[in-house]
Amino acid sequence: MLDPSAAQPGDTEFARLDRRSFLKSGLGGTLFLATVSTTAGLSGCATAPAGRLDDVDRQMDTSYQFRFLTRDDIELFEALLPAMFGPALPEQPQARRLAVAGTIERIDSGIHNFGPANQQELRRLFDLLTFGFTRVTIARVWSRWPNVSTADANAFLERWRTSGIGLFNNGYIALTKISNVAFYGGHDQWHLSGYPGPPQWAVDALPQFKTA
Structure with a gap:
């Protein structure tokens, strides 16, 4: 399980993540990832953003349009x-799916x-x-x-976390950082990171806190 103390809720933490390179893979790693990404595209793998999903089992917001992640x-x-x-x-299955x-x-x-x-690094x-x-060989x-x-999935993450290959270590860090910020950035998880939520004056004043 990831450490919630490493995350600060809100878009500002994503902005901080964007200020640095995620993978720092060097020339060889960059060329390797570029080759993989190109090959994946040529092989017919999904490369376009998923757009709107109506998969009931996924509990996705059907009004949300994915603009980067593919299916x-x-x-x-x-x-x-x-x-x-x-x-x-x-623990409750539906609430769990909603959180994911x-x-x-x-x-x-x-x-x-x-x-x-950074978008290009993460796409690769x-x-x-x-x-x-x-997926199988690497x-x-x-x-x-x-x-x-x-x-x-946990075994995969542990292999990459403890790998002697820098590309895998940095891949693990990239996956966990963006996931950590996104998970603990959800208001239902604020309490897990020790964040009490925005002050009431901000809730009253700012439009992003208002519900329809």
Whole structure:
């Protein structure tokens, strides 16, 4: 489970993340990721943003339009988030799915506002993890992400966290940082990070806190 103390709720933390390169992979790593991403696109993997989803089981907000994450990326995070946050997620299945769905939407929204350089790095990383050949040979995840158990997702994260290969370490950091900020940035999770929420005057004054 990730450390909630590392996250600060709100878009400002996504802005801080965008100020630095995620992967710092060097020339060799950059060329490798670029090759994987190009190959994935040529092989027919989903490369376009998912747009609006009407999948009832996913509990996505049907009014939300994905502007960066593809359907394959969404499946990736649906597998990884339960491994990352474990007991911090609600126990009730529907509430759990809603928490995961909301986190994925915030990941998409945050990355959409990143600069082109970080967007490109993350696109290449996600392509590496969702393209079947590299998912198996590089990430050593044998099943497609919708079929990956939480235990197997956790094992993948641990392999990359402890790997002696810098690209994998940085990939782990990128995945967990954006997920951490998105998860604890949801108002239902503010209390888990020790954030009490915005002051009442801000809630009363600012339009983003008003509900229709």
